[in-house]
Amino acid sequence: MHFLTDKPLPRRTFVRGMGATFALPFLDAMLPAGKGLWRNAAAGTDRTRLVAIEMVHGAAGCNEIGARLNLWAPAETGSQFDLTPSALKSLEPFRDYLTIVSNTDVRNAEPVAPKEIGGDHFRSSAVYLTQSHPKQTEGSDIFAGTSLDQIYAQRFGQETPIPSMQLCIENVDQAGGCAYGYACVYTDSISWSSPTEPLPVIRDPRVAFEKLFGVGGSLEERAARRRTRRSILDFVATEMTSLKKSLGAEDRMRMDSYLDEIREVERRIQRVEARNTSGEQRDLPGAPAGVPDSFEEHVRLMFDIQALAFAADITRVFSFKMGRDGSSRVYAESGSDKPFHPASHHGGSEKGVKEFHLINKYHVSMLPYFLDKLKSIREGESNLLDKTMIMYGSPMGDPNLHNHRRCPLVLLGHANGALPGNLHLKAPDGTPMANVMLSALHSLGMDDLKGFGDSTLPFNLRANA
Secondary structure (H helix, E strand, O other): OOOOOOOOOOOEEEEEEOEEEEOOOOOOOHOOOOOOOOOOOOOOOOEEEEEEEEOOOOOOOOOOHHHHHHOOOOOEEEOOOOOOOOOOOHHHHHHHEEEEEEEOOOOOHHOOHHOOOHHHHOOHHHHHHHOOOOOOOOOOOOOOOHHHHHHHHHHHHHHOOOOOEEEOOOOOOOOOEEEOEHHHHHHHHEEEOOOOOOOOOOOOOOHHHHHHHHOOOOOHHHHHHHHHOHHHHHHHHHHHHHHHHHOOOHHHHHHHHHHHHHHHHHHHHHHHHHHHHOOOOOOOOOOOOOOOOOHHHHHHHHHHHHHHHOOOOOOEEEEEOOOOOOOOOOOOHOOOOOOOHHHHHOOHHHHHHHHHHHHHHHHHOOOOHHHHHHHOOOOOOEEEEEEEEEEEOOOOOOOOOOOOOOOEEEEEHHHHHOHHHHOOOOEEEEEHHHHHHHHHHOOOOOOOOOOOOOOOOOOOOOOOO
């Protein structure tokens, strides 16, 4: 394999072997000879990546006590805000990439008929990224809306090998009915390709990894290959060696770093599988072998997989459901020994609110790992965090009351200059979260969209509204 210096390597270059397929990170070799480095060198290079993350059950800062103590939104708007008392404190090193949008409502998650009262846990997740009210049904006649991530993927994700991927942490049940007359797909899906098509989620890091890197063959062949404990990189070693000989020194370093990241993620997945099949008692007894018992380890693996995909432009769109309504998981590392769902029903007492705040703070503390990872990946004259929009929020406000007012929402990354960062924007009372999402879609290149969900008008993401 040889590449002439006056003929750039195509951006969509793949290395294949024995069922494994690798897309390459952006390299100098992909630049036309004699042109300015990294300046619009390849179509789509600067297309914004999107990650939409849901954490269920709102936040401790969304009731009267939590708001007074600034347990979610800071007291100050603008750029001189203090994150110290907030669940967002761990984001302080990344405040230049942080846009807080407080005081928005998700009213389409509220009941509109008496028979819907009480069904918030089984309706809310379907509303988060669609901002549409789901039809109450346990049958196949489900109906919600097309989600924000899929609107973007349908417009711009077709340029990549995988238009979008949907990941989760908790177990899901996407068949049959759950409770209060709602099909389980409503509580287990945040991505909808149309109002009648919820997209399946991937919980097992092994499955996500092999989808990204095209590990083909039958289930038996893949299982046999894993038993050899050989890396999938071994199956493309010859092609990789040939390719690297044609690259310059900096490109070889980029390639080595990228391949090291792939190998390390693969090793970690193998270690998890070995531990979970050793016969030792598991904390998550029903989970697949590739799913770590540790929440933090699981989340970090999923973030690493997303970063690898973005680096090679395999996909530009992820949705990531980090929790599940009704979960009784205990997050001991948070400092609270209360199961998540009971802790969310804090009774409105200051002690209970502060206990739930510990869990909120722990969940947010997962984000800096991902932000640091994206910031460390150079692409052109900037980094992937500069080229990404991360949306983290919840369709619920105060979980104790199951209300959907003053819901938590933050945006991270610069989204190719669309988000300035270091900004807290407090919306006027009654502002739909859909207004923010409509503006986010505009920032992603879809200025022609006139509305989204129950939006009333775009929300200014660059200054106080």
